[in-house]
Amino acid sequence: MQLADLPADLFAARPHLFSSASVSVAAADLAAMRKIIAAIERVIALPAWRDFAKVGACGTAPYGVFLGYDFHLTPDGPQLIEINTNAGGGLLAALQAGREDVLVRFIEMFRAECPRELKVLAIVDERPAEQYLYPEFLAFQRLFAAQGIAALICDPAELMLCHGNLWHEETKLDLVYNRLTDFEFSSPAHAVLKEAWRQGVAITPNPDHHARYADKRHLVTLSDGAALAEIGVDAETRRILTAGIPYTVRLTVERAEEFWARRREFFFKPATGYGSKGAYRGDKLTKRVFEEILAGDYIAQRYVPPSTLMADVAGTLTELKVDVRNYVYRGEVLFVAARLYQGQTTNFRTPGGGFAKVIET
Numbered sequence: 001m002q003l004a005d006l007p008a009d010l011f012a013a014r015p016h017l018f019s020s021a022s023v024s025v026a027a028a029d030l031a032a033m034r035k036i037i038a039a040i041e042r043v044i045a046l047p048a049w050r051d052f053a054k055v056g057a058c059g060t061a062p063y064g065v066f067l068g069y070d071f072h073l074t075p076d077g078p079q080l081i082e083i084n085t086n087a088g089g090g091l092l093a094a095l096q097a098g099r100e101d102v103l104v105r106f107i108e109m110f111r112a113e114c115p116r117e118l119k120v121l122a123i124v125d126e127r128p129a130e131q132y133l134y135p136e137f138l139a140f141q142r143l144f145a146a147q148g149i150a151a152l153i154c155d156p157a158e159l160m161l162c163h164g165n166l167w168h169e170e171t172k173l174d175l176v177y178n179r180l181t182d183f184e185f186s187s188p189a190h191a192v193l194k195e196a197w198r199q200g201v202a203i204t205p206n207p208d209h210h211a212r213y214a215d216k217r218h219l220v221t222l223s224d225g226a227a228l229a230e231i232g233v234d235a236e237t238r239r240i241l242t243a244g245i246p247y248t249v250r251l252t253v254e255r256a257e258e259f260w261a262r263r264r265e266f267f268f269k270p271a272t273g274y275g276s277k278g279a280y281r282g283d284k285l286t287k288r289v290f291e292e293i294l295a296g297d298y299i300a301q302r303y304v305p306p307s308t309l310m311a312d313v314a315g316t317l318t319e320l321k322v323d324v325r326n327y328v329y330r331g332e333v334l335f336v337a338a339r340l341y342q343g344q345t346t347n348f349r350t351p352g353g354g355f356a357k358v359i360e361t
Helices: 008-012 027-044 047-052 090-096 100-113 134-146 188-198 207-214 218-222 225-230 235-244 253-261 287-294
Strands: 018-025 067-072 079-084 120-124 150-154 159-162 165-168 175-178 248-250 266-270 298-302 307-313 316-329 332-341 354-360
Touching (some): 018 307, 018 316, 027 067, 027 079, 027 235, 027 316, 027 332, 079 207, 090 134, 090 332, 090 354, 100 134, 100 316, 218 248
Parallel strands (some): 120 150
Antiparallel strands (some): 248 298
16 A cells, blocks of 8 residues: 555645655664653553543553654653654554555554454544545555455544444444544533443543543653652653653642743643644743633643754755654554654644654664
């Protein structure tokens, strides 16, 4: 399967989805990222973490497809910026890199998430054809079809729960691949999915996966050696995490003056946000916006500038920022891709930017 198999007009409408540049990443940095990921997995596996993270009790697997660990590369080693439970783009980036071996692993991952033989699944998002990563939905549909697995692409409103199973019209689903950014299924429009999940229908990723891994408030604990010790994390794991995760704290009204005075040191993120929405670099923050986020639920993470590279963009050497994403399943890194951009955050709107191949050096 190749990117060329997908409709060309979809990519024409998304000109900054892929970058022609490649990103060189040292083998030592790739190994360091794997060590940080493994350390987090050890923490997540602790019984105390389930209580701390307020994980539900729906009996679902503790994993979830396309767990994404995003890093910035620094002279002192990679720094984990955030964890995402429905990290998009993994299939497109693997196709861009021509990694057929990774496609095989992706199929195995979905089969492992299904409690029975995987014959039919639904890729679910609101108005899927309007989503920026809709080409990936089509790519999954074709990848699954090649393995004898029927894949429907639908809006959650098209699903029905009946006798403990989810249905799309007259088709019973074995698995739902959830691409919604309503991580807790809190919207009334997603009530069917929420009830299906409560009844044990296989949905991946689901609210438990997000609660376990991706609530940004977890970064406060994961970057705090004392807090980690309190829940029984061993000394070596604490050392790896405090060295590899930027210092992160909750933004509170009580410390408002301190945070405003030190705002240039931090990157401010909504605790339950996604896709860089509502995130602000401290040195770009106005007093008005600061007052607004102070009234919300935000974390302040020590700002770690991303690494950069020079790329030829329309004949001009252009500096692009680099974000490195590890796609992980069951603690194992399946694939590593980079995202190139300008501005505060990854945005897929930068000429010359987008997903980029990672070359190990």
